[in-house]
Amino acid sequence: MTADRPNLATAARRLLATLAAVAIPAMIVATPAMAASAPDAECTPDASTACVVAIVLDGQSNPVPDVGVNISGADFDVDVTTTKEGPASVEVPHVGSYTITLDEATVPDGLFPDATERVVTAQNGIAARSAFRLTTTPPEGAEPTATPTDGQPTDAATDGTVPADEGLGGADTTRGSGPSFGQIWQQFGSGIRFGLLLALASVGISLIYGTTGLSSFSHGEQVTLGAMFGFIGIQWMGLPVWLTLILVMVVCAATGWLQDAAIWAPLRRRGTPVTQMMIVTIGLSLALQYIIQMVIGGRSLRVLPQNPRPLEIAGITLSTASWLSMGAAIVVIGFIAWFLTRTRIGRATRAVSDNTALAAATGINPDLIVRIVWIMSAGFAGLAGMLLAISFGSFNWSLGMLLLLLMFAAVTLGGLGTAFGALLGSLVIGLVVEMSTLIPGMPSDLRYASALVILILVLLVRPQGLLGRAERIG
Structure with a gap:
């Protein structure tokens, strides 16, 4: 398995480049997926307004x-x-x-x-x-x-x-x-916010790839599921935000367990090549998109019923919900770092990621570790989706599709298969996305494309990513 990992990484990068050529125009068109809800009751923007x-x-x-x-x-x-x-x-x-x-x-x-x-x-x-x-x-x-x-x-x-x-x-x-210093500082804060929430969503992709070699294209829909369940819990069921956050993590983690038990574990036992499994993730992504659209419709929805309030900290003005979301993301990312470095299961996860055969020879059950990784990854992605919807005011069914390429860019930039690389790559992507809006004449819809340009430039100099290890092929 380890001998094929560099080839899989090369194939993943080539597939990412191909998808970028197709998806950048789609991302520009789909930008309203993260657009804000109406500023007041007089006008509510939608697909035709x-x-x-x-x-x-x-x-x-x-x-x-x-x-x-x-x-x-x-x-x-x-x-x-x-x-x-x-x-x-x-x-x-x-x-x-x-x-x-x-x-x-x-x-x-x-x-x-x-x-x-x-x-x-x-x-x-x-x-x-x-x-x-x-x-x-x-x-x-x-x-x-x-x-x-x-x-x-x-x-x-x-x-x-x-x-x-x-x-x-x-x-x-x-x-x-x-731009003035105040504008640069403000966009820097917005970039850190976006990077932290993107890291929370991206770490699952990195863990899944590290332990299975699979690039999951359905991971974006796990983010959308988190936003959707958050909307259902708060708006439909009237639950408090803190309780909804916990329930969203639990429910989304359960979907991760269900996916691995029903789809990925049987395919692994049959020895299905990773490329075919990757195609299955694309089909699953499309199916989840239509299911989500059937449940919530095609319009943008607000998760929080009340209007967000501004809060200025260190000269950066964001909504109170954004600051709380950033705090929650930091706590969860800190937990992930502690889990991977200080617990037996975390060390076993890193061992499986480094060398599955050797880890199995030492008594580690790779299938159990992969199952835990799927559960954690889906739970964290769902939490990120709800926090993103709270921070940015609204979401719709295409939220995950819009973020997917950025998540892949983040984990590839940081180093495929490394959770800490996903964090670093996400922060870089978040800062580039937000800071690029300060460039005179730069259309705001192209800010995501600027992040992909940075990804390409870095990989030309360091193909293994910022924290990835250079591996010999052949």
């Missing part, structure tokens, strides 16, 4: 009411007024560019806007946000700029109670000659 949101904040990031805003585009012109609850949103008739103009006559005395006009691009399924900040100091000059939409995994998923600050979906990251 586009919204434009105008946000006016004071120096303390509090909504400023009674400010007039004009939203205009081709054959469309409407005046709206902000409220003390937050932004003003409208449904626009078609996708494209819209100009948001602030009525200076309605700005409270003693306050000055940082700009009076901005341009956003409306797309179906997301809310295109633009934020105006009022300060007590008149700006030297402000020109119309384009602001990104909130169809990216940031705190744009929140409603009008969340400040549209740097990196919060509606941040004016293109204002001025370049």
